[in-house]
Amino acid sequence: MQNILKNTDEGDSTPWMLLLILGGYVLAALFLFSFIAQGLIMLLFNYDVQESLGILTNPYGSESAKLPLMIIQAVTSIGAFIVVPLFFIKVNLKGRYAPFFNFPEQALRPILMTVVILFCFMVANSVVIEWNQNVDMPDIFSWFENWAQSKEAQLEKLTEYLTTFSGIHEYLIALVVIALIPAVGEELLFRGLIQNLFGKAFNNPHVAIWLSAIIFGIFHFQFYGVVPRIFLGALFGYLYYWSGYLSLAMVGHFINNGLTLTLLYFSQIKFINYNPAEADSSPPLYVVGIFFLAGAVLLYLFRNLFPEKNA
Structure with missing residues (x-):
């Protein structure tokens, strides 16, 4: 890792104390910025309190609820995952922002490799996705399975909307x-701060x-994913x-989410015949194997692009 914490001043705080402080900031921000977002949509769309809360509890009744819901998600995410880490870097670590956003001097090749690696990973990971979606819990955990299935159905409905x-x-x-x-x-948050502190x-x-x-996986509250x-x-x-x-991880994350959205949009405008939301099973195992091997080779080559980091 680029040791972006090496020039920071943590005072007398241990990494564990800093992790607890950071976790507290994030939880507080999730509540605070959700309230700010609610107030914002009340102001922008002339909603009363009941209408504003209805956006969260039952947004599916009206197409007009989509933009307010996007605003709520954007404000909450910016607050908890961008404002809080930047505040933490400046106040608790007394560090600079630049090391968290720098790109390599010769950025094109690693960026292109990151894009292709993510594409290979998405195909290979489809087997794990299919397996995880079909996990059966023992009877003793039926209460948890029922809760997880209900939560998953709600999230699928919201995502489709x-x-x-x-x-x-x-x-x-x-x-x-x-x-x-x-x-x-x-x-x-997860790689720049939590991973470095760990x-x-x-x-x-x-x-x-x-x-x-x-x-990172648990935080999304999707047991079946x-x-x-x-x-x-x-x-x-x-x-x-x-x-x-860290910027290359950001690029990879954007490609993972953005490619899925792009495929969905292209499917909806009939530009392609493939809809990732309707894919019932992963590709054949030999296809998965090919993409897995290709991704592994690319990861090896990617690692060798930065010999000074991996000496």
Whole structure:
């Protein structure tokens, strides 16, 4: 990893204390900025309190609820995943922002490799996605399984609602809210801060990468998608660790989310015949194997682009 914490001043705080402080900031921001977002849509759309709360509890009754819901998600995500980490860097670490956003001097090749690696990973990870979606819990955990299935159904309904585009303007809004903001914010939080702090706590980058990835997967509250998301988080972690540039993990995160949205939009305007939301199964295993091997080779080549980081 690019040791972006090496020039910071943590005072007497240990990495564990800083992680607790950061977690407290994030939880507080999720509540605070959700209230700010509610107030904002009340102001922008002339909603009363009941109408504003109805956007969250039952947004599906009206197409007009989509934009307010996007605004709520954008404001909350910016607050919790961008404002909080930047505040933490400046106040708690007394650090600079630039090391978190730098690109390599010769950026084109690693960016293109990141894009292709993510495409290969998405195909290979489809097997894990299919397996995770069909996990059966033991009877003793039936209460949890029922809750998880109910939550998953709600999230699927919400995702379908937000990603059914009436025009290119809704696609572009979704690209910003669902792809760009999470790519910057979640990588800044989970890899830029949490992974680095775990790295200092354990003095082991691999433990830091996988612990951060597990937290990243659990944080999305999707049991039937947690395992592939953990692998995705680990991939972002290694892209960052091997290159030393958090910006490349941000690019990868954006490609992962943005490509799915783009395929959905192209399907809806009949530009392509493939709809990722309707894919019932993963590709044949030999196809998955080819993309897995291609991704592994590309990761090896990607790592070798930065020999000074991996000596």
